[in-house]
Amino acid sequence: MAGYDLETVVQQFDLSGDFVRAEPYGTGHINDTYAVLMDQGVSQVRYIFQRINHNVFPDPPKVMENIVRVTSHVRSVLESEGIADVSRRTLTVIPTREGRGFWQETGRDGGFWRSYIFIEKARSYDTLQDPRQAFEAARAFGRFQRLLVDLPGEPLHETIPDFHNGPKRFRDFEEAVQLDACGRAVTAGDEIEFMYRHGEIFEILPGEVEQGRIPVRTTHNDTKINNVLIDDATGEGICVIDLDTLMPGLSPYDFGDMVRTSTCRAAEDERDLSKVSLDLPMFEQLAQGYLSEAGQFLTDAERQHLITGGKMITLIIGCRFLTDYLKGDVYFKVHREGHNLDRARTQFRLVESILEQEEQMQEIVARIGE
Numbered sequence: 001m002a003g004y005d006l007e008t009v010v011q012q013f014d015l016s017g018d019f020v021r022a023e024p025y026g027t028g029h030i031n032d033t034y035a036v037l038m039d040q041g042v043s044q045v046r047y048i049f050q051r052i053n054h055n056v057f058p059d060p061p062k063v064m065e066n067i068v069r070v071t072s073h074v075r076s077v078l079e080s081e082g083i084a085d086v087s088r089r090t091l092t093v094i095p096t097r098e099g100r101g102f103w104q105e106t107g108r109d110g111g112f113w114r115s116y117i118f119i120e121k122a123r124s125y126d127t128l129q130d131p132r133q134a135f136e137a138a139r140a141f142g143r144f145q146r147l148l149v150d151l152p153g154e155p156l157h158e159t160i161p162d163f164h165n166g167p168k169r170f171r172d173f174e175e176a177v178q179l180d181a182c183g184r185a186v187t188a189g190d191e192i193e194f195m196y197r198h199g200e201i202f203e204i205l206p207g208e209v210e211q212g213r214i215p216v217r218t219t220h221n222d223t224k225i226n227n228v229l230i231d232d233a234t235g236e237g238i239c240v241i242d243l244d245t246l247m248p249g250l251s252p253y254d255f256g257d258m259v260r261t262s263t264c265r266a267a268e269d270e271r272d273l274s275k276v277s278l279d280l281p282m283f284e285q286l287a288q289g290y291l292s293e294a295g296q297f298l299t300d301a302e303r304q305h306l307i308t309g310g311k312m313i314t315l316i317i318g319c320r321f322l323t324d325y326l327k328g329d330v331y332f333k334v335h336r337e338g339h340n341l342d343r344a345r346t347q348f349r350l351v352e353s354i355l356e357q358e359e360q361m362q363e364i365v366a367r368i369g370e
Contacts, residue, residue, distance in 0.1 A: 046118035060112035135289035140237030142293030166202025219249030256309025318347030
Protein backbone atom coordinates (compact mmCIF):
# COMPACT_ATOMS: atom_id res chain seq x y z
CA MET A 1 0.00 0.00 0.00
CA ALA A 2 2.65 2.44 -1.21
CA GLY A 3 4.42 2.08 2.15
CA TYR A 4 1.73 3.91 4.12
CA ASP A 5 1.10 2.99 7.75
CA LEU A 6 -2.69 3.03 7.49
CA GLU A 7 -3.22 2.02 11.09
CA THR A 8 -1.33 5.11 12.25
CA VAL A 9 -3.27 7.29 9.81
CA VAL A 10 -6.60 5.93 11.07
CA GLN A 11 -5.64 6.73 14.66
CA GLN A 12 -5.54 10.43 13.79
CA PHE A 13 -9.29 10.51 13.04
CA ASP A 14 -12.25 10.62 15.39
CA LEU A 15 -13.30 7.00 14.96
CA SER A 16 -14.22 4.36 17.51
CA GLY A 17 -13.22 0.72 17.39
CA ASP A 18 -10.14 -1.26 16.46
CA PHE A 19 -8.35 -1.21 13.12
CA VAL A 20 -8.82 -4.52 11.27
CA ARG A 21 -7.36 -3.97 7.79
CA ALA A 22 -7.03 -1.56 4.86
CA GLU A 23 -7.29 -2.42 1.17
CA PRO A 24 -6.81 -0.32 -1.98
CA TYR A 25 -10.21 0.73 -3.31
CA GLY A 26 -11.69 2.02 -6.57
CA THR A 27 -10.29 2.82 -10.00
CA GLY A 28 -9.27 6.46 -9.54
CA HIS A 29 -5.86 7.61 -10.78
CA ILE A 30 -5.38 10.84 -8.81
CA ASN A 31 -5.62 10.13 -5.08
CA ASP A 32 -4.57 7.00 -3.16
CA THR A 33 -7.80 5.48 -1.88
CA TYR A 34 -8.35 2.73 0.71
CA ALA A 35 -11.31 0.98 2.30
CA VAL A 36 -10.56 0.66 6.01
CA LEU A 37 -12.40 -1.90 8.15
CA MET A 38 -12.96 -1.06 11.83
CA ASP A 39 -14.21 -3.48 14.49
CA GLN A 40 -16.70 -1.55 16.63
CA GLY A 41 -17.78 -4.47 18.82
CA VAL A 42 -21.32 -5.07 17.64
CA SER A 43 -20.33 -4.80 13.99
CA GLN A 44 -17.46 -4.13 11.61
CA VAL A 45 -17.76 -0.85 9.71
CA ARG A 46 -15.94 0.40 6.62
CA TYR A 47 -14.58 3.89 6.00
CA ILE A 48 -12.91 5.50 3.00
CA PHE A 49 -9.43 6.95 3.53
CA GLN A 50 -7.71 9.00 0.86
CA ARG A 51 -4.29 10.55 0.51
CA ILE A 52 -4.83 13.71 -1.51
CA ASN A 53 -2.55 14.13 -4.51
CA HIS A 54 -1.03 17.53 -3.77
CA ASN A 55 0.72 17.62 -7.14
CA VAL A 56 -2.68 17.87 -8.81
CA PHE A 57 -4.30 19.80 -5.94
CA PRO A 58 -1.54 22.08 -4.60
CA ASP A 59 -3.55 23.37 -1.62
CA PRO A 60 -5.32 20.40 0.06
CA PRO A 61 -6.54 22.48 3.05
CA LYS A 62 -8.55 24.66 0.64
CA VAL A 63 -9.85 21.55 -1.12
CA MET A 64 -11.09 20.23 2.20
CA GLU A 65 -12.54 23.58 3.24
CA ASN A 66 -14.63 23.50 0.04
CA ILE A 67 -15.73 19.91 0.65
CA VAL A 68 -16.68 20.45 4.29
CA ARG A 69 -18.69 23.57 3.40
CA VAL A 70 -20.54 21.89 0.56
CA THR A 71 -21.29 18.55 2.22
CA SER A 72 -22.49 20.30 5.39
CA HIS A 73 -24.78 22.53 3.34
CA VAL A 74 -26.15 19.65 1.26
CA ARG A 75 -26.82 17.68 4.44
CA SER A 76 -28.74 20.57 6.02
CA VAL A 77 -30.87 21.12 2.90
CA LEU A 78 -31.70 17.42 2.56
CA GLU A 79 -32.67 17.27 6.24
CA SER A 80 -34.89 20.35 5.84
CA GLU A 81 -36.60 18.64 2.89
CA GLY A 82 -37.33 15.60 5.07
CA ILE A 83 -35.17 13.27 2.98
CA ALA A 84 -34.50 9.88 4.56
CA ASP A 85 -31.07 8.20 4.77
CA VAL A 86 -29.20 11.50 4.34
CA SER A 87 -25.88 9.83 5.19
CA ARG A 88 -26.19 7.84 1.94
CA ARG A 89 -27.01 10.93 -0.14
CA THR A 90 -24.02 13.10 0.65
CA LEU A 91 -20.45 12.39 1.62
CA THR A 92 -19.77 12.67 5.35
CA VAL A 93 -16.33 13.95 6.29
CA ILE A 94 -14.85 12.28 9.40
CA PRO A 95 -12.96 14.92 11.40
CA THR A 96 -9.57 14.35 12.97
CA ARG A 97 -9.27 14.09 16.74
CA GLU A 98 -8.46 17.82 16.67
CA GLY A 99 -11.68 18.55 14.75
CA ARG A 100 -10.09 19.29 11.38
CA GLY A 101 -11.21 18.01 7.98
CA PHE A 102 -7.79 16.55 7.15
CA TRP A 103 -4.61 15.26 8.76
CA GLN A 104 -1.13 16.10 7.47
CA GLU A 105 1.78 13.72 7.82
CA THR A 106 4.87 15.03 9.55
CA GLY A 107 7.27 12.74 7.69
CA ARG A 108 7.59 11.68 4.05
CA ASP A 109 6.54 14.65 1.93
CA GLY A 110 3.91 16.01 4.28
CA GLY A 111 0.99 14.26 2.64
CA PHE A 112 -2.63 15.09 3.45
CA TRP A 113 -5.22 12.49 4.48
CA ARG A 114 -9.01 12.59 4.79
CA SER A 115 -11.75 10.14 5.69
CA TYR A 116 -15.40 9.61 4.74
CA ILE A 117 -18.17 7.30 5.89
CA PHE A 118 -18.29 4.38 3.44
CA ILE A 119 -21.63 4.36 1.59
CA GLU A 120 -22.65 0.70 1.49
CA LYS A 121 -24.88 -1.09 -1.02
CA ALA A 122 -24.09 1.38 -3.80
CA ARG A 123 -21.37 1.57 -6.40
CA SER A 124 -20.00 3.66 -9.24
CA TYR A 125 -19.68 2.45 -12.84
CA ASP A 126 -16.84 3.34 -15.19
CA THR A 127 -19.04 2.71 -18.23
CA LEU A 128 -22.79 2.94 -18.69
CA GLN A 129 -24.58 -0.38 -18.41
CA ASP A 130 -27.94 0.91 -19.67
CA PRO A 131 -29.64 4.23 -20.56
CA ARG A 132 -31.32 4.47 -17.18
CA GLN A 133 -27.92 4.89 -15.55
CA ALA A 134 -27.33 7.93 -17.78
CA PHE A 135 -30.64 9.38 -16.58
CA GLU A 136 -29.87 8.66 -12.92
CA ALA A 137 -26.32 9.99 -13.01
CA ALA A 138 -27.45 13.19 -14.74
CA ARG A 139 -30.32 13.61 -12.30
CA ALA A 140 -27.89 13.23 -9.38
CA PHE A 141 -25.62 15.94 -10.77
CA GLY A 142 -28.61 18.19 -11.45
CA ARG A 143 -29.85 17.66 -7.89
CA PHE A 144 -26.36 18.39 -6.55
CA GLN A 145 -26.33 21.72 -8.36
CA ARG A 146 -29.84 22.53 -7.15
CA LEU A 147 -28.87 21.91 -3.54
CA LEU A 148 -25.96 24.33 -3.91
CA VAL A 149 -27.84 27.20 -5.53
CA ASP A 150 -28.10 29.01 -2.20
CA LEU A 151 -24.72 28.03 -0.69
CA PRO A 152 -24.03 30.85 1.76
CA GLY A 153 -20.78 32.75 2.15
CA GLU A 154 -17.97 33.61 -0.21
CA PRO A 155 -17.36 31.66 -3.45
CA LEU A 156 -15.46 28.41 -3.06
CA HIS A 157 -11.71 28.28 -3.49
CA GLU A 158 -10.48 27.62 -7.02
CA THR A 159 -8.76 24.27 -6.47
CA ILE A 160 -7.30 24.02 -10.00
CA PRO A 161 -6.86 27.49 -11.50
CA ASP A 162 -8.10 27.91 -15.10
CA PHE A 163 -9.45 24.36 -15.17
CA HIS A 164 -12.14 25.17 -17.78
CA ASN A 165 -10.54 28.35 -19.11
CA GLY A 166 -10.97 27.78 -22.85
CA PRO A 167 -9.30 31.00 -24.03
CA LYS A 168 -6.21 30.20 -21.94
CA ARG A 169 -6.10 26.63 -23.24
CA PHE A 170 -6.27 28.03 -26.78
CA ARG A 171 -3.37 30.42 -26.04
CA ASP A 172 -1.36 27.47 -24.68
CA PHE A 173 -2.12 25.59 -27.91
CA GLU A 174 -1.02 28.51 -30.09
CA GLU A 175 2.23 28.80 -28.16
CA ALA A 176 2.88 25.07 -28.59
CA VAL A 177 2.30 25.36 -32.35
CA GLN A 178 4.65 28.34 -32.65
CA LEU A 179 7.42 26.75 -30.59
CA ASP A 180 6.97 23.27 -32.10
CA ALA A 181 9.56 22.06 -29.61
CA CYS A 182 9.47 18.45 -30.82
CA GLY A 183 8.95 19.04 -34.53
CA ARG A 184 5.55 17.36 -34.38
CA ALA A 185 3.39 20.07 -35.93
CA VAL A 186 3.96 18.62 -39.40
CA THR A 187 2.27 15.36 -38.26
CA ALA A 188 -0.78 17.17 -36.83
CA GLY A 189 -1.67 19.59 -39.59
CA ASP A 190 -5.34 18.61 -39.83
CA GLU A 191 -5.79 18.76 -36.07
CA ILE A 192 -4.10 22.16 -35.79
CA GLU A 193 -6.32 23.48 -38.57
CA PHE A 194 -9.38 22.06 -36.77
CA MET A 195 -8.48 23.98 -33.64
CA TYR A 196 -8.02 27.25 -35.50
CA ARG A 197 -11.33 26.70 -37.28
CA HIS A 198 -13.32 26.02 -34.12
CA GLY A 199 -11.44 27.98 -31.46
CA GLU A 200 -14.18 30.62 -31.27
CA ILE A 201 -16.30 28.08 -29.37
CA PHE A 202 -14.14 28.89 -26.34
CA GLU A 203 -15.35 32.50 -26.37
CA ILE A 204 -19.11 31.87 -26.27
CA LEU A 205 -19.77 31.01 -22.63
CA PRO A 206 -17.29 33.51 -21.13
CA GLY A 207 -19.02 36.12 -23.29
CA GLU A 208 -22.42 35.14 -21.88
CA VAL A 209 -21.05 35.49 -18.35
CA GLU A 210 -19.56 38.88 -19.15
CA GLN A 211 -22.92 40.05 -20.50
CA GLY A 212 -24.64 38.88 -17.31
CA ARG A 213 -26.79 36.26 -19.04
CA ILE A 214 -25.20 33.20 -17.44
CA PRO A 215 -24.39 33.18 -13.71
CA VAL A 216 -21.31 31.70 -12.10
CA ARG A 217 -22.47 28.90 -9.78
CA THR A 218 -20.99 26.29 -7.46
CA THR A 219 -20.24 23.36 -9.76
CA HIS A 220 -18.65 19.92 -9.60
CA ASN A 221 -16.45 20.30 -12.70
CA ASP A 222 -15.75 16.57 -13.18
CA THR A 223 -19.13 15.07 -14.01
CA LYS A 224 -18.13 11.63 -15.24
CA ILE A 225 -20.66 8.88 -14.60
CA ASN A 226 -18.27 7.14 -12.19
CA ASN A 227 -18.55 10.13 -9.87
CA VAL A 228 -22.11 9.14 -8.97
CA LEU A 229 -22.94 6.21 -6.68
CA ILE A 230 -25.83 4.09 -7.98
CA ASP A 231 -27.93 2.25 -5.39
CA ASP A 232 -27.57 -1.53 -5.79
CA ALA A 233 -31.23 -2.27 -5.05
CA THR A 234 -33.11 0.60 -6.70
CA GLY A 235 -30.74 1.74 -9.45
CA GLU A 236 -31.14 5.33 -8.25
CA GLY A 237 -28.25 7.77 -8.45
CA ILE A 238 -27.96 8.61 -4.77
CA CYS A 239 -24.68 10.41 -4.10
CA VAL A 240 -22.23 12.60 -6.00
CA ILE A 241 -18.62 11.84 -5.07
CA ASP A 242 -15.07 12.94 -5.96
CA LEU A 243 -15.53 16.54 -4.83
CA ASP A 244 -11.95 17.78 -5.20
CA THR A 245 -12.82 19.96 -8.20
CA LEU A 246 -15.68 21.76 -6.45
CA MET A 247 -15.30 25.43 -7.29
CA PRO A 248 -17.03 28.32 -9.06
CA GLY A 249 -18.09 27.35 -12.57
CA LEU A 250 -20.89 27.25 -15.12
CA SER A 251 -23.79 24.80 -15.29
CA PRO A 252 -23.22 24.22 -19.05
CA TYR A 253 -19.68 23.06 -18.22
CA ASP A 254 -20.99 20.36 -15.88
CA PHE A 255 -23.66 19.27 -18.35
CA GLY A 256 -21.11 19.44 -21.16
CA ASP A 257 -18.73 17.08 -19.39
CA MET A 258 -21.59 14.58 -19.05
CA VAL A 259 -22.18 14.85 -22.79
CA ARG A 260 -18.49 14.30 -23.52
CA THR A 261 -18.05 11.29 -21.26
CA SER A 262 -21.42 9.53 -21.51
CA THR A 263 -22.84 9.86 -25.03
CA CYS A 264 -20.06 8.17 -27.02
CA ARG A 265 -19.40 4.45 -26.67
CA ALA A 266 -15.95 4.61 -28.28
CA ALA A 267 -12.80 4.68 -26.15
CA GLU A 268 -11.17 8.04 -25.51
CA ASP A 269 -8.22 6.99 -27.67
CA GLU A 270 -10.15 5.10 -30.38
CA ARG A 271 -8.21 5.08 -33.65
CA ASP A 272 -11.16 4.05 -35.83
CA LEU A 273 -12.99 7.39 -35.94
CA SER A 274 -16.00 5.79 -37.66
CA LYS A 275 -16.85 4.44 -34.19
CA VAL A 276 -16.88 7.91 -32.65
CA SER A 277 -20.27 9.61 -32.58
CA LEU A 278 -22.77 11.09 -30.17
CA ASP A 279 -25.58 8.68 -29.29
CA LEU A 280 -28.73 10.80 -29.50
CA PRO A 281 -30.96 8.52 -27.35
CA MET A 282 -28.28 8.53 -24.64
CA PHE A 283 -28.11 12.31 -24.85
CA GLU A 284 -31.87 12.48 -24.38
CA GLN A 285 -31.59 10.41 -21.20
CA LEU A 286 -28.90 12.73 -19.89
CA ALA A 287 -30.95 15.82 -20.69
CA GLN A 288 -34.11 14.40 -19.11
CA GLY A 289 -32.29 13.37 -15.94
CA TYR A 290 -30.38 16.62 -15.57
CA LEU A 291 -33.31 18.92 -16.30
CA SER A 292 -35.64 17.01 -13.97
CA GLU A 293 -33.65 18.67 -11.17
CA ALA A 294 -31.67 21.54 -12.71
CA GLY A 295 -34.68 22.75 -14.65
CA GLN A 296 -35.93 24.23 -11.39
CA PHE A 297 -33.22 26.90 -11.32
CA LEU A 298 -31.54 27.24 -14.74
CA THR A 299 -31.94 30.52 -16.58
CA ASP A 300 -33.14 30.59 -20.18
CA ALA A 301 -29.60 31.37 -21.35
CA GLU A 302 -28.19 28.41 -19.43
CA ARG A 303 -30.72 26.08 -21.07
CA GLN A 304 -29.94 27.50 -24.49
CA HIS A 305 -26.23 26.86 -24.00
CA LEU A 306 -26.26 23.34 -22.58
CA ILE A 307 -25.14 21.98 -25.96
CA THR A 308 -22.54 24.75 -26.18
CA GLY A 309 -21.15 23.28 -22.96
CA GLY A 310 -20.88 19.88 -24.66
CA LYS A 311 -18.98 21.33 -27.62
CA MET A 312 -16.75 23.47 -25.43
CA ILE A 313 -15.74 20.82 -22.90
CA THR A 314 -15.07 18.23 -25.62
CA LEU A 315 -13.02 20.73 -27.63
CA ILE A 316 -11.04 21.84 -24.58
CA ILE A 317 -10.05 18.25 -23.77
CA GLY A 318 -9.05 17.69 -27.38
CA CYS A 319 -7.09 20.93 -27.33
CA ARG A 320 -5.23 19.81 -24.19
CA PHE A 321 -4.36 16.44 -25.76
CA LEU A 322 -3.11 18.13 -28.93
CA THR A 323 -1.11 20.72 -26.99
CA ASP A 324 0.53 17.99 -24.92
CA TYR A 325 1.38 16.04 -28.08
CA LEU A 326 3.04 19.10 -29.58
CA LYS A 327 5.01 19.69 -26.37
CA GLY A 328 6.28 16.10 -26.25
CA ASP A 329 3.74 14.35 -24.00
CA VAL A 330 4.74 16.13 -20.79
CA TYR A 331 1.39 16.03 -18.95
CA PHE A 332 -0.80 13.08 -19.91
CA LYS A 333 0.60 9.58 -19.59
CA VAL A 334 0.99 7.88 -22.97
CA HIS A 335 1.24 4.20 -23.82
CA ARG A 336 2.17 4.32 -27.49
CA GLU A 337 3.62 6.59 -30.14
CA GLY A 338 1.14 9.33 -31.05
CA HIS A 339 -1.19 8.42 -28.18
CA ASN A 340 -2.11 12.03 -27.36
CA LEU A 341 -2.69 12.78 -31.03
CA ASP A 342 -5.07 9.82 -31.24
CA ARG A 343 -6.89 11.16 -28.17
CA ALA A 344 -7.17 14.61 -29.72
CA ARG A 345 -8.56 13.17 -32.97
CA THR A 346 -11.22 11.25 -31.02
CA GLN A 347 -12.36 14.38 -29.19
CA PHE A 348 -12.42 16.44 -32.37
CA ARG A 349 -14.51 13.80 -34.11
CA LEU A 350 -16.98 13.92 -31.22
CA VAL A 351 -17.14 17.72 -31.56
CA GLU A 352 -18.00 17.21 -35.23
CA SER A 353 -20.73 14.73 -34.28
CA ILE A 354 -22.23 17.23 -31.84
CA LEU A 355 -22.18 19.93 -34.52
CA GLU A 356 -23.87 17.56 -36.97
CA GLN A 357 -26.68 16.77 -34.50
CA GLU A 358 -26.87 20.10 -32.70
CA GLU A 359 -30.28 21.04 -34.06
CA GLN A 360 -31.80 17.75 -32.88
CA MET A 361 -30.12 18.11 -29.50
CA GLN A 362 -31.57 21.60 -29.08
CA GLU A 363 -35.02 20.26 -29.98
CA ILE A 364 -34.69 17.62 -27.26
CA VAL A 365 -33.76 20.21 -24.64
CA ALA A 366 -36.61 22.49 -25.74
CA ARG A 367 -39.12 19.61 -25.65
CA ILE A 368 -38.09 18.61 -22.14
CA GLY A 369 -38.58 22.20 -20.99
CA GLU A 370 -42.15 22.47 -22.31
